[in-house]
Amino acid sequence: MTAPFILYGNVNSQPATRVALFFRLAGIPFQYRHIDLRAGQQKSPEYQAINRFGRVPTLVHGDHSISESSVILTYLAEQTGQFGGRDEAERLRLAEWLSWLADVLLPVQRVRAVRKFNGDANALPWLDGAAASGLKLFDQHLAGHSFVQSERLTIADLFAFPWIDLLNESGIEEKDYPNVKAWADRVRAQPGYLPQYELVPQADAEC
Numbered sequence: 454m455t456a457p458f459i460l461y462g463n464v465n466s467q468p469a470t471r472v473a474l475f476f477r478l479a480g481i482p483f484q485y486r487h488i489d490l491r492a493g494q495q496k497s498p499e500y501q502a503i504n505r506f507g508r509v510p511t512l513v514h515g516d517h518s519i520s521e522s523s524v525i526l527t528y529l530a531e532q533t534g535q536f537g538g539r540d541e542a543e544r545l546r547l548a549e550w551l552s553w554l555a556d557v558l559l560p561v562q563r564v565r566a567v568r569k570f571n572g573d574a575n576a577l578p579w580l581d582g583a584a585a586s587g588l589k590l591f592d593q594h595l596a597g598h599s600f601v602q603s604e605r606l607t608i609a610d611l612f613a614f615p616w617i618d619l620l621n622e623s624g625i626e627e628k629d630y631p632n633v634k635a636w637a638d639r640v641r642a643q644p645g646y647l648p649q650y651e652l653v654p655q656a657d658a659e660c
């Protein structure tokens with residue numbers, strides 16, 4: 454029997470829910486461990502023993518404990534044969550996409566963090582501009598493409614998607630980016646899709 458996949462996360466964390474989205478779309482069961490970020494559980498010695506950065510998500514699989522959602526998605530694609538590159542060239546392209554998406558779309562996550570969790574509003578003018586620039590670039594790329602890398606859904610789509618699914622919490626209108634909206638609707642139409650707040654519970658669970 455192969456080792457279970459154990460995901461440590463929090464329903465409010467988009468990096469964590471993108472891993473849950475992988476499992477849901479792949480139809481792969483996982484064990485879920487809720488980490489109480491408000492209580493600081495991510496900084497406890499027990500948790501930092503599996504995640505040196507003291508953040509979610511962490512994937513534990515056999516002898517491995519892996520942090521950083523892009524690394525986890527890449528690992529899962531390799532382990533399961535789903536949503537990854539089919540040859541070295543595709544795997545390299547996907548690694549490029551993960552890095553690029555993290556650069557250009559991270560301001561979307563930051564804007565949400567400020568608006569939803571009462572962050573420093575002085576940062577908003579800069580963050581709103583940076584989020585709009587990133588979304589414009591992403592929208593331009595998606596013109597004429599069904600999915601980020603190709604005509605099939607990959608971990609690059611799963612990486613970007615949670616930021617887009619909750620654009621309204623960032624104070625951004627999805628309809629202002631029509632190619633992004635059409636792409637997001639294609640992801641939402643995938644079998645197994647669940648919206649962010651239904652992907653994982655606020656307690657440990659078998660999912």
Ligand SMILES: N[C@@H](CCC(=O)N[C@@H](CS)C(=O)NCC(=O)O)C(=O)O
Nearest residue numbers: 466467468495508509510521522523
């Ligand atoms: N680059 C990381 C980002 C992880 C991250 O920022 N996690 C946040 C939640 S969204 C966290 O655990 N914050 C708690 C803390 O820093 O104490 C990834 O993609 O996994």
